[in-house]
Amino acid sequence: MRKEITTTHIGHRISYYLAPLMLLLMLLVACSEDKRFEIYSDDKVPPGVPTYDSLKALYGGVRIYFRAPADADVLSVNAEYVSAAGKLYTFSASYFSDSLDVLGLGSTDPQVITMYALDRAGNRSANVPVEVVPLEPVVQRVEKTVKVVAGFSSFYVDWYNEILQTVNVYVNFNYRSEEHLLIYTSLDSLNREFVSDLDLGPEEPIKVSVRIEDRYGNTTGNIDKGTIYLLSDELIPKTAWTIPDTNDSIAGVPMCYGNAKEGRVRYIFDDVIDSYKLANYMHTDSKGRTGGAGGNVPWNFLIDLGDYYELSRIITHQRHGTAGDLNPMARGQYYGSENVGRYALYYLDEELGEWVWMSEHKIPVPNVNDMDMFRYGQAGDMAYMFPDAPKFSPKTRWFRYEALNSFSENYTGTGCNCLSEITLYGKKANP
Numbered sequence: 001m002r003k004e005i006t007t008t009h010i011g012h013r014i015s016y017y018l019a020p021l022m023l024l025l026m027l028l029v030a031c032s033e034d035k036r037f038e039i040y041s042d043d044k045v046p047p048g049v050p051t052y053d054s055l056k057a058l059y060g061g062v063r064i065y066f067r068a069p070a071d072a073d074v075l076s077v078n079a080e081y082v083s084a085a086g087k088l089y090t091f092s093a094s095y096f097s098d099s100l101d102v103l104g105l106g107s108t109d110p111q112v113i114t115m116y117a118l119d120r121a122g123n124r125s126a127n128v129p130v131e132v133v134p135l136e137p138v139v140q141r142v143e144k145t146v147k148v149v150a151g152f153s154s155f156y157v158d159w160y161n162e163i164l165q166t167v168n169v170y171v172n173f174n175y176r177s178e179e180h181l182l183i184y185t186s187l188d189s190l191n192r193e194f195v196s197d198l199d200l201g202p203e204e205p206i207k208v209s210v211r212i213e214d215r216y217g218n219t220t221g222n223i224d225k226g227t228i229y230l231l232s233d234e235l236i237p238k239t240a241w242t243i244p245d246t247n248d249s250i251a252g253v254p255m256c257y258g259n260a261k262e263g264r265v266r267y268i269f270d271d272v273i274d275s276y277k278l279a280n281y282m283h284t285d286s287k288g289r290t291g292g293a294g295g296n297v298p299w300n301f302l303i304d305l306g307d308y309y310e311l312s313r314i315i316t317h318q319r320h321g322t323a324g325d326l327n328p329m330a331r332g333q334y335y336g337s338e339n340v341g342r343y344a345l346y347y348l349d350e351e352l353g354e355w356v357w358m359s360e361h362k363i364p365v366p367n368v369n370d371m372d373m374f375r376y377g378q379a380g381d382m383a384y385m386f387p388d389a390p391k392f393s394p395k396t397r398w399f400r401y402e403a404l405n406s407f408s409e410n411y412t413g414t415g416c417n418c419l420s421e422i423t424l425y426g427k428k429a430n431p
Contacts, residue, residue: 043121104216240306257291258282319418334377341407348398395429
């Protein structure tokens with residue numbers, strides 16, 4: 001009987017013979033590539049020089065476009081310069097790149113950078129001098145954006161780092177004839193650092209100066225930011241606070257649900273911070289909006305302050321864990337998926353019968369070890385009602401805390417079930 005040969009059979013036969021050949025070819029290529037990185041101590045022949053193509057000026061640096069030499073053993077193309085302080089800085093790009101960034105240049109004056117190729121034996125090609133004219137140094141660029149803003153019992157320093165290079169910001173401040181220095185390191189674009197817990201009256205001056213440095217030793221020197229005076233507020237007592245029942249609405253907004261598991265909404269203003277010793281928090285069980293089918297976020301915690309106040313700032317405390325299941329000083333759930341990482345603040349305008357938005361906040365996650373994470377969590381997270389221009393709110397009797405997202409998924413998670421404590425500051429409103 002004649003056997004029919006189909007295209008499927010042909011494909012299988014081709015694959016049967018080609019597979020070993022393909023494997024052998026891959027092994028040969030891999031071996032050839034591996035040899036590029038082998039070091040031969042007896043190789044004393046320098047590679048050819050890289051060819052300079054063009055230049056792009058950067059803030060505090062330049063991007064050099066080049067063509068690597070054709071030598072088979074070239075590993076990288078390098079560039080170097082000596083800073084004004086006499087320190088050598090070297091930058092490298094792999095042999096298959098077409099450009100190389102040189103950073104840390106401290107002025108806009110023309111200067112010469114040395115470019116060369118390096119082979120696998122460590123041989124260096126002849127130098128190729130490249131004259132460059134960089135844009136404004138990074139430290140000067142950042143310094144122009146620094147703002148010092150007085151707040152309530154604290155002040156903050158803002159700066160913008162559009163270049164996203166690591167900078168150190170030195171904050172010098174003087175009050176009551178005492179000198180203080182704080183150093184902040186960041187490569188984020190937008191930065192705000194608080195200098196908090198300053199026990200000063202509104203008539204006591206604080207003199208502030210800042211200095212910006214980068215990792216290449218460039219500095220602005222001390223820059224006087226003038227004299228500031230802090231604003232003064234007081235702790236709003238919680239003894240007269242009351243809250244609506246779950247799903248009861250005030251000005252169209254329902255009170256949240258938080259009595260799931262061991263959580264209770266009344267714990268939010270009992271002045272007890274959740275810790276490894278005891279469970280003291282609210283828990284929404286993923287139905288925080290109304291306790292029913294309305295979903296979890298946004299959920300709203302509504303507080304009748306018991307009198308009329310002008311609000312200034314808030315301190316929130318997160319859930320740490322469940323009583324008995326954590327060791328002292330453990331991170332627990334701080335800055336995690338079940339805690340509120342993003343929230344908004346409102347006061348009630350009774351004449352209009354409307355909630356008035358004041359601000360929205362994201363609680364920053366400290367870049368510290370677990371023990372320090374515990375300390376940050378126990379201290380709580382402070383925010384101003386009006387962060388960009390600190391001031392008091394109009395007088396109000398009702399305050400609204402709207403939980404928007406958890407810390408997870410870059411502050412987009414919806415599983416923020418827990419909160420431990422809300423503390424408010426301000427002043428009693430005039431009758």
